[in-house]
Amino acid sequence: MMESDQNISSPSNGTGMASSSSIPMKLLMLIIILMVFEILTLLGNGFVVYLVAMKRRLHTNTNWLVLSLAVSDLAVALAIIPSRTACFRHQCDEILMKILYDIFIFISLCNLCCLTLDRFIAVMQPLKYHSTITYSVVVKMIIASWVIPTVIFCIPLIWTYGYSDDIPLRQTADKIFYLTQIIMFMCVPCLVMFIAYACILSMALEQAKRIQILEQSVSANGSSNSYSVEAKNTIKVFGVVYMMFVFCWIMSAYRTFENFFHQGSVPSEVTTTSRLLLLFNSCVNPIVYALWKKDIRAEFKRCFRSLRRRPMSMYSSHTTMENRTKGNLTWVEQMTDENVSLSSNYQKTSSSDQQDIALEEQSLNNANLITDPEKI
Secondary structure, eight states, X not given: OTTTTSOTTOTTSOOSOOOOSSOOHHHHHHHHHHHHXXXXXXXXXXXXXXXXXXXXXXXXXXXXXXXXXXXHHHHIIIIIHHHXXXXXXXXXXXXXXXXXXXXXXXXXXHHHHHHHHHHHHHHHOHHHHHHHSOHHHHHHHHHHHHHHHHHXXXXXXXXXXXXXXXXXXXXXXXXXXXXXXXXXXXXXXXHHHHHHHHHHHHXXXXXXXXHXXXXXXXXXXXXXXXXXXXXXXXXXXXXHHHHHHHHHHHHHHHHHHHHHHSTTOSOHHHHHHXXXXXXXXXXXXXXXXXXXXXXXXXXXXXXXXXXXXHHHHHHHHHHHHHHHHHHHHHHHHHXXXXXXXXXXXXXXXXXXXXXXXHHHHHHHHHHHHHHOGGGO
């Protein structure tokens, strides 16, 4: 879908922006935006993958779907964004770029649909959820989300490279394929997600209303704001989820329709913006579909607190060792001063004693000389 606005009937033309001595300002800004999306996508989805894979508390069926979604978004960041940035300066095969882009973008979309189905069954049929969405079912859903887009979007390679001389046949095949793509991978997912989230929202509001009625029946002083607060929170969550999806995909759907019915009528700015929005979708998926889950959000806060606590503990231990070292040094200095004073006192005492002894000896000698004058 990324390159459906281009003439893919020219596989031999390795299209791409040729390298030049200077980079235009628009291209430079586009590269900077892509790099920002790259960093945010890697950080957000990488952290979600780490949390779900490493924390045993997060090993649930729903979180395996979140993990698959995060991995597909990581693939977008690792495969599409660097290759797209390289094609700005070097020649590349736009057909292979298109296939690579479509595969990972629609793998992410299929994972979104599986996650929506999981939440739909959990809300609408909670008693049957654990018997319906089992681990084996989740594994099959994940495999299908990765295999189906990969197989489908490799089909154009058959007539693009296998029938490169028959241009009318390839153009007809392209139209049929892209019409199928519009219906299967754009219209149907948008409709399914809209119906699913509308049903989830309706059920959530109904349950919130029942809770309010129950609270008012139990206590005459029941809070009258519980229903409105619950409803607002529910509308906020599912409204953000669906509006973010529509916001990121609506311009791409418009571009695909225009290129299918009126070839070459879409401005290049619209094409670039629609592609950036699809990449932005992979960037915000960790926030919209992962961090709004209570268990993942709680684990995220726990990790964040541990990271903050670790430098503080290292600082406190370092301070304690410093204080201990300073205390030991002070004790050594005190002991040294005491020893020096004792030594000086001892020396003073010794010198005075020696003087006394010398005086005594001299007096004795004088006495002897007095008593025995022959010793003179």
